[in-house]
Amino acid sequence: MNIVYFVFESKEMKNFFKVILDFLIPPTCPVCHKRGSNEGLCPECFSGLEFIGKQKCARCGRPLDVFLPEIENICGQCLKKPPHFHRAEAVFKYNDTIKRLILPFKHGDHIELTELFVRFMAANNREIIDKNQVIIPVPLHWSRLLKRKYNQAALLAKRLAKRHHKIYAPLVLKRTKSTKSQGHLSPKERSKNVRGVFVVKQPEQIQGKNVLLIDDVFTTGATANECAKVLLKSGAKSVDVLTIARVVKN
Ligand SMILES: [Zn+2]
Ligand SMILES: [Zn+2]
Numbered sequence: 001m002n003i004v005y006f007v008f009e010s011k012e013m014k015n016f017f018k019v020i021l022d023f024l025i026p027p028t029c030p031v032c033h034k035r036g037s038n039e040g041l042c043p044e045c046f047s048g049l050e051f052i053g054k055q056k057c058a059r060c061g062r063p064l065d066v067f068l069p070e071i072e073n074i075c076g077q078c079l080k081k082p083p084h085f086h087r088a089e090a091v092f093k094y095n096d097t098i099k100r101l102i103l104p105f106k107h108g109d110h111i112e113l114t115e116l117f118v119r120f121m122a123a124n125n126r127e128i129i130d131k132n133q134v135i136i137p138v139p140l141h142w143s144r145l146l147k148r149k150y151n152q153a154a155l156l157a158k159r160l161a162k163r164h165h166k167i168y169a170p171l172v173l174k175r176t177k178s179t180k181s182q183g184h185l186s187p188k189e190r191s192k193n194v195r196g197v198f199v200v201k202q203p204e205q206i207q208g209k210n211v212l213l214i215d216d217v218f219t220t221g222a223t224a225n226e227c228a229k230v231l232l233k234s235g236a237k238s239v240d241v242l243t244i245a246r247v248v249k250n
Helices: 002-009 011-024 043-048 076-080 096-107 111-124 126-131 142-148 152-163 187-194 222-233
Strands: 087-093 134-137 173-175 198-200 210-218 238-246
Touching: 043 096, 087 111, 096 111, 096 210, 096 238, 111 126, 111 152, 111 238, 126 210, 126 238, 134 152, 152 210, 173 222, 187 222, 198 222, 210 222, 222 238
Parallel strands: 087 238, 134 210, 210 238
Antiparallel strands: 173 198
16 A cells, blocks of 8 residues: 555656656647647747746836836836736736737636646746735636636636645635626726626635735736725735736837
């Protein structure tokens, strides 16, 4: 019994089996489907990823051209109209390469990509993860969940919470209306489109707590901001936002 346990549970044996498996079925890059590397992505696709890095707005995470390391840098838009969330961060700029990973994750049942995204988040955004106690995904409306079968933000939030020993609270936020696709809306229209769409169902889970909200892509921040507004109103101490990618207008 003990030997069986050793064979299947020991790290050495797992690594041994992984080496054999990688030899028999070489891992393929999830972006271009050519042969991948240890990180999963092939070197060409990996170099196509654009990390946001540290030179960004301390509130909304927008990359900044002018950046002074010794002060808190806040972009003009956040100075003019501060968001409800305290801080939003993303691992990558939204570009063609990351889009080719996010779309199959979101719409193509490629839920195995969860682990890869969470690893990137953990490596690049550790501070924001460590600060928060409760992790909440941006919810889908039930009708969309039925169509898509899963909520990609919930997969990320659950895995991240497990990995970093945080409370995963998927039922705190509820989307009460199915909103039209935000794809072609202006920032103003997006804000209007999500206004009043979210309600807090379990306020006791967030009262006095630092909350981390998880989504796949941060576009204008309208959705994250609306979620943060209702979470704060229901007693959350602070709300931060973490996404895989962020749209950056040139
Ligand atoms: Zn590739
Ligand atoms: Zn900003």
